[in-house]
Amino acid sequence: MEDESSESRKKAKLAIIELANMISVPMSLHAVVRLNVADAVWQGGANAPLSAGEILSRLPPRTISSSAASAGDPENLQRILRLLSSYGVFDEHILATAAGEAGERKYSLTEVGRTLVTDSDGLSYGSYVLQHHQDALMRAWPLVHEAVVDPTTEPFAKANGEPAYSYYGKQPEMNELMQKAMSGVSVPFMRSMLDGGYDGFDGVKRLVDVGGSGGDCLRMILRKHPNVLEAINFDLPEVVDKAASIPGVTHVGGDMFKSIPNADAIFMKWILTTWTDEEVKAILSNCYNALPEGGKLIACEPMLPKDSDDSHRTRALLEGDIFVMTIYRAKGKHRTEEEFKQLGMAVGFSNFRALHSVDYFHTVLEFQK
Ligand SMILES: C[S@@+](CC[C@H](N)C(=O)[O-])C[C@H]1O[C@@H](n2cnc3c(N)ncnc32)[C@H](O)[C@@H]1O
Numbered sequence: 001m002e003d004e005s006s007e008s009r010k011k012a013k014l015a016i017i018e019l020a021n022m023i024s025v026p027m028s029l030h031a032v033v034r035l036n037v038a039d040a041v042w043q044g045g046a047n048a049p050l051s052a053g054e055i056l057s058r059l060p061p062r063t064i065s066s067s068a069a070s071a072g073d074p075e076n077l078q079r080i081l082r083l084l085s086s087y088g089v090f091d092e093h094i095l096a097t098a099a100g101e102a103g104e105r106k107y108s109l110t111e112v113g114r115t116l117v118t119d120s121d122g123l124s125y126g127s128y129v130l131q132h133h134q135d136a137l138m139r140a141w142p143l144v145h146e147a148v149v150d151p152t153t154e155p156f157a158k159a160n161g162e163p164a165y166s167y168y169g170k171q172p173e174m175n176e177l178m179q180k181a182m183s184g185v186s187v188p189f190m191r192s193m194l195d196g197g198y199d200g201f202d203g204v205k206r207l208v209d210v211g212g213s214g215g216d217c218l219r220m221i222l223r224k225h226p227n228v229l230e231a232i233n234f235d236l237p238e239v240v241d242k243a244a245s246i247p248g249v250t251h252v253g254g255d256m257f258k259s260i261p262n263a264d265a266i267f268m269k270w271i272l273t274t275w276t277d278e279e280v281k282a283i284l285s286n287c288y289n290a291l292p293e294g295g296k297l298i299a300c301e302p303m304l305p306k307d308s309d310d311s312h313r314t315r316a317l318l319e320g321d322i323f324v325m326t327i328y329r330a331k332g333k334h335r336t337e338e339e340f341k342q343l344g345m346a347v348g349f350s351n352f353r354a355l356h357s358v359d360y361f362h363t364v365l366e367f368q369k
Contacts, residue, residue, distance in 0.1 A: 024083060025083065025084075025087055026129075026132075026133065027133070028080045028083050028084055029084065029089065029129055030129055030130065030133045031080055032080060032081075032084065032089075032116070033116060033126040033129045033130055034063075034130070035059055035063055035064070035077075036059055036060055036063055037055055037059070037077075037081075037116075038109060038113055038114070038116035038117045038118075038124070038126065039117055039118055040055050040058040040059050041055060041058075041090075041107065041108060041109050041113075042109060042114070042117040043058070047108045047109055047114075048108065049091070049093040049106035049107060049108045050106055050107060050108070051074070051078075051104055051105065051106050051107075052074040052075070052077040052078035052081060052105075052107070053074040054106075055077060055081075055107070056071070056072040056074055056077060059072070078105060081105075081107045082105070084113075085107065088110055088112050089109075089110060089112050089113045089116075090107040090108065090109060090110060090113050091107065091108045091109070091110050092105055092106075092107055093105070093106045093107070093108065094106075116129070121183075121187070123180070123183050123184045123187055124184055125184050125185060126184065127177060127180040127181040127183075127184045128181040128184050128185050130177060130181070131177050131178055131180075131181035132181075132323070134174060134177070136156070136159070136160050136164075136167060136171075136174070137156065137164075137327055139156075139159035139160060140154075140155040140156040140158070140159045140160070140326050140327055141155070141326060143155035143158055143159055143326075144322065144325075144326050146158055147325050147326065147330040150330075151330040151331050152330070153330065154325065154326065154327065154328060154329050154330040154332075155325075155326045155327075155330070156326065156327045156328070163328075164327050164328055165236065165328075169236065169238040169239075172242070175238060175239060175242060176242065178213070179213050179214045179239070179242070179243070182213045182214070182216075182270070183213070183214055183216045186213075186216050186217055186269060186270075187216055187220065189269070189300070189358075189359055189362060190216070190217050190220040190221070191220070192358055192359055193300070193358045193359070193364065194220060194221065194224045196357070196358055198355070198358060198364065200265075200296070200298050200364070200366060201221055201224075201225045201227070201228065201265070201298075202225070202227065203227060204225070204227060204228055204264055204265040205227065205228065205229050205230065205264055206228075206229065206230040206231075206232075206262070206263045206264050206265075207221065207228050207230070207231050207232070207263055207264075207265050207266070207267060208231075208232045208234050208260060208261050208262075208263040208265075208266050208267070208290070209231070209232070209233050209234065209266075209267045209268065209269075210234050210235075210256050210260055210266055210267070210268040210271060210283070210287070211234070211235055211256065211268055211269075211270075211271040212233040212234060212235055212267075212268075212269075213233075213235055213239060213243075214233075214239075214242075214243045214244065215233035215243050215244075215246045215249050215251065217267065217269055218231045218232075218233050218246065218249050218267075219246045219249060221267070222248045222249065230250070230263075231248055231249045231250070232249070232250050232251075232252050232261050232263065233246075233249050233250070233251045233252065234252045234253075234254055234256070234260060234261055235251075235253065236253065236254075236255070237253030237254070238253075239253075240252065240253045241253065256271075256283050256286060257279070257282050257283065257286070258286075259286055259289075259290070260283075260286045260287055260289075260290040261290060262290045262291075263290060263291065263295070264291070264292055264295050265291075265295060265296050265297070265298060266287045266290060266291060266295075266296075266297045266298070267297075267298050267299075267300075268287075268297070268298075268299045268300070269299070269300040269301075269362065270300065270301065270302075270362070271283065271299070271301070272284075272299055272301050272335075272340075272343075273301050273302055273320075273324055273332065273333065273334055273335070274324055274328035274329060274332045275328070275329055275332050276329050276331040276332055277331070277343065279329070279332075280343050281343060281346055281347055284297070284343060284344060284346075284347045284349070284367070285347040285348075287367075288347050288348050288349060288369055291369045292369070293369060294368070294369060295368075295369050296366055296367065296368045296369065297344075297349070297366070297367040297369075298364065298365070298366055299340075299364075299365045299366075299367065300358075300359075300362045300363070300364050300365070301334075301335070301340070301362060301363060301365060302317050302320050302321075302334045302361055302362060302363070303317070303334065303335065303336065303337055303340065303354065303356075303362075303363040303365075304317050304318070304321065304334045304335060304336050305317070305336075306336060312360075313360050313361075316360075316361060317334055317361070318334075320334055320361075321333055321334040337354045337363075340352070340354070340365055341354075344365075344367040348369070349367040349368060349369060350368060350369065351366075351367070351368035352365070352366065352367055352368070353365075353366050354366075
């Protein structure tokens, strides 16, 4: 018989309850994004601690109805803010009463919470949060076990009848949110890559971004590297059709599994991870064919560490791996450095290097022909 009162048993029972209830965390995050709480607290940089009631009174008029019957429930908002404070999204400030007891709770944004604040371009990580929790994606999550039972079809396709990208393609609002989510994450990544002194675009004259979504990455590369004279944003036709025009960038619709426009360098970000090894080889092979001798492919992808530790980085990468398995391809995956290298070598690339310092989630991989 287990000794239910032992320290280790008590800790184990607590840990499993925490894991079982973990869904409360992303769903609470989703709620504060839906309610636009981060902008209400940030107030142009003030970030003054506010009570849940004060936050509610600052939310955009259409977020909470102005009728007295539904002016918002400060107690329930505070419950959400308390949980997210425990996960480092908000700082909780507990004011003392005159009698010296714990009084009103107020909340400001931490550095993590600030990623949800809308910037001057209308972007934040909030769209990424919303994109991940759309109904069609949520329908796939109870089917994760199916990826083990039958890996030929990913849970998203089982739940929705077709693969994610073709599903998004038929739903303009999903495509739009996908583009906004990608921009919200990619713009800060590119800023860090370009301002951090990455020199891989030096001397490049014709550059293609494969799966470039709205073209934000190219826009930023062009600004920093006037040596790039031709820039092609290559993505699915239904995606580039909706992309805004960007000076110096030509949007080209196509399918990277069929062919990729020629260039002396190819850029891609967050592409290889969503496909199986065979599909990755097909994409890499089309890149190889589109490059001249000595040309290079610069791919920015999540890369798995060898060890399974409990650091934020490892957890974010492992969680993303399960996301890919569930939503995009049951055998699409986050890969290790060695796995990327082997896939590149298999299609003919002769040199490979991985740069880890640009970002903690995406690693910059260079494959040279
Ligand atoms: C995860 S998003 C990355 C977007 C962008 N590179 C970024 O990081 O912000 C993957 C992109 O691949 C595009 N894509 C999917 N299948 C494709 C295909 N067969 N040919 C070209 N692009 C494709 C999607 O439309 C989407 O824009």
